[in-house]
Amino acid sequence: LQRMLSIAVEVDRSPNCSSCKIADVIFPFILSIPLRSQREAFLNTMESHLLRCKLLELLFQHSCDVPTTLPLSLAKILYFLSHSSVLLQYQDETATWQRWDEMLQYLSLLLMSYQNVRQPAVHCLSPPTFPLAGHLRSSLNDRMDLIIQKAKPKLQDSDDISHLDVQLKIEDFISRMQEALGQPFPWQIMEKLCMLR
Numbered sequence: 001l002q003r004m005l006s007i008a009v010e011v012d013r014s015p016n017c018s019s020c021k022i023a024d025v026i027f028p029f030i031l032s033i034p035l036r037s038q039r040e041a042f043l044n045t046m047e048s049h050l051l052r053c054k055l056l057e058l059l060f061q062h063s064c065d066v067p068t069t070l071p072l073s074l075a076k077i078l079y080f081l082s083h084s085s086v087l088l089q090y091q092d093e094t095a096t097w098q099r100w101d102e103m104l105q106y107l108s109l110l111l112m113s114y115q116n117v118r119q120p121a122v123h124c125l126s127p128p129t130f131p132l133a134g135h136l137r138s139s140l141n142d143r144m145d146l147i148i149q150k151a152k153p154k155l156q157d158s159d160d161i162s163h164l165d166v167q168l169k170i171e172d173f174i175s176r177m178q179e180a181l182g183q184p185f186p187w188q189i190m191e192k193l194c195m196l197r
Contacts, residue, residue, distance in 0.1 A: 177189070
């Protein structure tokens with residue numbers, strides 16, 4: 001399934017467009033998956049970083065009281081950190097802290113996938129495999145040219161964030177968690193928060 005989804009993204013002249021269409025179709029099914037382990041298995045095995053980005057972006061937009069119009073960017077990921085709530089369905093009696101833990105897990109996954117989408121491929125001695133890494137919003141033919149030219153990714157204004165931006169959003173997130181969970185926080189959450197920072 002993941003290979004088929006990856007190919008479906010790549011065959012279009014605009015992978016960005018095809019990934020949006022596929023994500024729109026898949027998203028309702030993600031919301032209805034009752035177990036965290038099943039959701040994580042599906043998202044972690046996804047071969048297309050671009051499609052994973054689109055799905056996670058939809059997931060976080062869905063969980064925000066006030067969705068943002070920012071394009072997918074570092075600033076948008078910080079926005080999700082400050083404004084997302086925990087709205088996924090749970091089949092069992094999952095502790096509240098585990099829901100926050102899952103949210104942080106997906107936020108880190110979104111950040112890593114976004115880095116793969118916008119970064120150029122790292123030079124390696126072996127021939128590139130399908131799909132070519134880096135410049136994932138471009139078609140496969142255009143991507144090959146960009147990689148050969150060693151073109152740098154086009155950064156968006158909303159990718160320009162500072163250490164202070166990150167620190168303020170982390171502090172805001174910790175305040176929200178304090179209201180929901182009290183203290184001390186489970187070590188799993190603090191570990192994920194440190195990794196995300």
